[in-house]
Amino acid sequence: MSDPVITVKDIVTQFGDNRVHDGVSLHINKGEIYGLLGGSGSGKSTLLKEMILLLQPQSGDITIFGHSVINSTESERDLLRQRWGILFQNGALYSSLTVAENIAISLKEYTNIPMTLINDIVRMKIDMVGLPAHVKDFYPAELSGGMVKRASLARALARDPKLLLLDEPTSGLDPIGAESFDQLILELRAMLDLTVVMVTHDLDSIVNTVDRLAVLARKKVAAQGTLTEVCQNPEPDIKAFFGGKRGQARLHQKIWNDVNGK
Amino acid sequence: MRLPEHTAEIQAYQDTGYDIALKSKGCWTVNSIHNVVESLADFCQKYKNSTILWDVSAIEEIDSVGMMVFIRYYDQLLTNKCSVTLKGVTQKHQRLDTLVRQHSVSALEKNTLPHKNYLLSPFHSVGKWVVGLVTELILFMTFFGESSLIFFKSLMHPSRIRYAAIVKNIEQAGLHALPIVALTSFLIGIVITYQAAVQLEKFGANIFIVEMISISVTRELAPLITAIVVAGRTGSSYTAQLGVMKITEEIDAMKTMGFNPYHFLVIPRILALMITLPLLVFFADIIAIFAGMLISEIHLQLSFSEFLHRLQNVLDMKHVWIGIIKAPVFAILIAMVSCFRGFQVEKNSDSIGRYTTISVVNAIFLVIACDAIFSVILTELGI
Ligand SMILES: Nc1ncnc2c1ncn2[C@@H]1O[C@H](COP(=O)(O)OP(=O)(O)OP(=O)(O)O)[C@@H](O)[C@H]1O
Ligand SMILES: [Mg+2]
Numbered sequence: 001m002s003d004p005v006i007t008v009k010d011i012v013t014q015f016g017d018n019r020v021h022d023g024v025s026l027h028i029n030k031g032e033i034y035g036l037l038g039g040s041g042s043g044k045s046t047l048l049k050e051m052i053l054l055l056q057p058q059s060g061d062i063t064i065f066g067h068s069v070i071n072s073t074e075s076e077r078d079l080l081r082q083r084w085g086i087l088f089q090n091g092a093l094y095s096s097l098t099v100a101e102n103i104a105i106s107l108k109e110y111t112n113i114p115m116t117l118i119n120d121i122v123r124m125k126i127d128m129v130g131l132p133a134h135v136k137d138f139y140p141a142e143l144s145g146g147m148v149k150r151a152s153l154a155r156a157l158a159r160d161p162k163l164l165l166l167d168e169p170t171s172g173l174d175p176i177g178a179e180s181f182d183q184l185i186l187e188l189r190a191m192l193d194l195t196v197v198m199v200t201h202d203l204d205s206i207v208n209t210v211d212r213l214a215v216l217a218r219k220k221v222a223a224q225g226t227l228t229e230v231c232q233n234p235e236p237d238i239k240a241f242f243g244g245k246r247g248q249a250r251l252h253q254k255i256w257n258d259v260n261g262k
Numbered sequence: 263m264r265l266p267e268h269t270a271e272i273q274a275y276q277d278t279g280y281d282i283a284l285k286s287k288g289c290w291t292v293n294s295i296h297n298v299v300e301s302l303a304d305f306c307q308k309y310k311n312s313t314i315l316w317d318v319s320a321i322e323e324i325d326s327v328g329m330m331v332f333i334r335y336y337d338q339l340l341t342n343k344c345s346v347t348l349k350g351v352t353q354k355h356q357r358l359d360t361l362v363r364q365h366s367v368s369a370l371e372k373n374t375l376p377h378k379n380y381l382l383s384p385f386h387s388v389g390k391w392v393v394g395l396v397t398e399l400i401l402f403m404t405f406f407g408e409s410s411l412i413f414f415k416s417l418m419h420p421s422r423i424r425y426a427a428i429v430k431n432i433e434q435a436g437l438h439a440l441p442i443v444a445l446t447s448f449l450i451g452i453v454i455t456y457q458a459a460v461q462l463e464k465f466g467a468n469i470f471i472v473e474m475i476s477i478s479v480t481r482e483l484a485p486l487i488t489a490i491v492v493a494g495r496t497g498s499s500y501t502a503q504l505g506v507m508k509i510t511e512e513i514d515a516m517k518t519m520g521f522n523p524y525h526f527l528v529i530p531r532i533l534a535l536m537i538t539l540p541l542l543v544f545f546a547d548i549i550a551i552f553a554g555m556l557i558s559e560i561h562l563q564l565s566f567s568e569f570l571h572r573l574q575n576v577l578d579m580k581h582v583w584i585g586i587i588k589a590p591v592f593a594i595l596i597a598m599v600s601c602f603r604g605f606q607v608e609k610n611s612d613s614i615g616r617y618t619t620i621s622v623v624n625a626i627f628l629v630i631a632c633d634a635i636f637s638v639i640l641t642e643l644g645i
Pocket of ligand 2: 045
C-alpha cells in the first residue's frame with residue numbers, strides 16, 4: 001500500500017479537566033475512504049478540527065501530505081489549506097453569497113482562471129453534486145437541508161482537492177438522498193483520486209462506502225481496520241457500538257457477503 | 263498565497279503527416295491551468311480545416327478543470343472542421359473526460375442576461391426605489407395596525423400582559439441606560455449654559471440664564487437627546503434580538519406553539535419603553551439643569567440658592583409636562599420601528615447588521631420629525 005496521506009500520532013487533547021483524546025493514533029492511506037466512528041462526545045469532530053488546523057492538541061503529531069500540521073509554518077499551512085476540501089457538519093455556506101459565489105470564491109481568490117471558465121466550472125460542480133442548475137443563484141437560506149449539504153460539497157470540491165474531509169455528510173438526508181450522496185463520493189473518489197475522511201453515524205454509509213475505519217472509545221482508538229476486521233474485534237466497546245439491533249442486521253449481511261464472496 | 267506548483271504548458275511543433283502538432287506538458291490543474299488558456303484560445307482560432315496531432319502523453323497531472331479546458335478547445339477545433347488525432351490518452355483521461363462531459367451544462371442557456379439599456383436604467387432604479395419605499399410603508403402600516411390592535415386588546419385584558427418581560431425590558435432599557443443618559447444630558451447642560459452665558463453677560467442679564475436653561479432643557483432638549491440615545495441603544499438591541507430570533511426560527515416556533523409573537527415580544531417592549539422613556543426624560547431634565555446650575559455658579563457667579571429660587575418662579579410646570587408627554591410618543595415610534603425591522607431580518611449574516619442600522623436611522627429620523635410636529639402644533643396652540 002502507498003504511503004499514508006494522514007498520520008495521527010499519540011494525540012492528547014484536553015479541554016479544561018475534560019480529556020478527550022489520550023494517545024490517539026491512526027493513519028489514512030492514499031485513495032481510501034476512511035470512516036471515523038464513535039459515540040457522541042467521543043471526540044470525532046475534535047480530531048477532525050485538529051487535522052484541519054482549527055484546534056491544537058496538547059501533544060502528539062499529525063502529518064498530512066508529509067507536512068507536520070502541528071509545527072508548520074504559515075506558508076505550509078496555506079499550502080495545505082489549498083489542497084483539501086472540507087464539508088462542515090451544518091454546511092457553513094457563506095450566507096451572504098449565492099451558491100454559485102460560494103463555489104467560485106476560492107477559484108476567484110486563489111487562481112488566475114478567467115471568469116468565463118470559472119462560471120463553467122461552477123456549473124459543472126453544481127451538476128456533479130446532483131443539484132439542479134437553477135439553484136446557482138439561490139442564497140443558502142433558500143435551500144433545503146439536503147441541498148445545503150450538496151452545495152457545500154460542491155464548494156469543497158471547487159478546487160479539485162486531493163483530500164476531502166467530511167463531518168457527518170449524510171446526517172439529515174433522506175435515505176435515498178443519503179445513498180446517492182454515498183454513490184457520489186464513491187464516483188468522485190474513482191475519478192479524481194480523492195482520499196476521503198468522514199465522520200459518520202450512518203451504518204449504510206459505513207457499509208457501502210468506507211474502506212477502513214477507526215472507532216474512538218475511551219479516549220483512544222478502540223479498533224482500526226476494515227469493517228470485517230473491526231467487527232471481529234472482541235473489545236466490549238466495539239461490541240456495544242455495533243451490537244445494536246440495527247447494526248447487527250446490516251453488518252451480518254455485509255460480512256456474510258464478504259465471506260461468501262471470497 | 264499561490265501554490266508554487268509546476269505550470270501547465272502547450273507547445274506547437276511540426277510533425278510529418280499533420281499540418282501542425284501540439285504537445286501538452288506539466289500540470290493541467292486548477293492552480294496552473296491559466297497558463298495555457300490564452301495560447302490555446304489563439305491557437306484554436308487560427309486553425310481551420312487542418313489535420314492536427316495533439317500529444318497529451320507528457321501531462322503529469324490533470325484534474326476536472328484541466329479536462330474542462332481541454333474539452334472546450336478540443337471541441338472548438340472539431341467545430342472548426344479540423345481532424346484531431348490524440349496521442350497518449352490514458353484510461354484515467356478517458357474516465358475524467360466522461361465525468362466532465364456528463365456534468366457540463368450545455369452552452370446554450372449561458373448568456374441569458376438581458377441587455378442593459380443605459381438610457382433607461384436611471385428611471386429603472388428610481389422606479390424600483392419608489393416601489394420599495396411604498397411597499398415598506400404599507401408593511402409598516404400593517405405592522406403598526408396589528409401591534410396597536412393587540413396593544414389595545416391587552417389593555418382590555420390586563421391579566422394577559424407579560425409583566426415579567428416588561429420589567430426585564432425596563433431594567434435593560436432604563437436602569438442600564440442611566441449612566442449614558444446622565445452623561446449626555448450633563449454635557450448638553452454644560453454646552454448650552456456656556457453658550458448662553460457668554461451672550462447674557464454682555465447685557466448683564468446673568469439671571470436670565472435660569473429661564474434659558476430650564477425651559478429649553480425641559481421642553482426640547484432633554485426629551486430629544488434622551489430619545490436619540492435610547493433609539494441608538496435600545497432600538498438597535500431590539501432589532502438585533504428579534505432578528506436573531508427570526509434567523510434561528512424561534513419566532514416560527516413560537517407561532518406554531520400558539521404564542522403570538524406580537525403579544526410576547528412586541529407589546530412588552532413597547533410598554534416597557536413607554537414607561538421608561540418619560541422617567542429617563544425627567545432624570546435627564548434634572549441632570550441637565552444641575553449642570554447648568556454648576557456652570558452658572560462657576561462662570562456667572564450665580565449661587566445655587568439664587569438659581570433654585572429663580573427656577574421655582576420662572577419654570578412653568580407646563581414646560582416639564584410637555585417634555586414628558588412627548589416621551590411616550592417617541593417611545594412608541596422607537597419600539598415599533600425597531601421591532602418592525604427586527605421581523606424583517608432575513609436568513610443571512612449581512613441582513614442583521616443592515617436592518618439594525620436602518621432601524622436606528624429610521625427611529626432617530628422619526629423622533630426628530632415628530633418633535634418638529636410637536637413644536638409647530640404647540641406653538642400654534644400658544645402653549
Ligand atoms: N471548544 C470546546 N470546549 C470545551 N470542550 C469541548 C470543546 N469542543 C469539544 N469539547 C468536548 O470534547 C468532547 C468531544 O467533542 P466532539 O465534538 O469531538 O464529539 P463528537 O465525537 O464529534 O460527538 P458527536 O457525534 O455528538 O458530534 C465532548 O466531551 C465535548 O464536550
Ligand atoms: Mg461531531
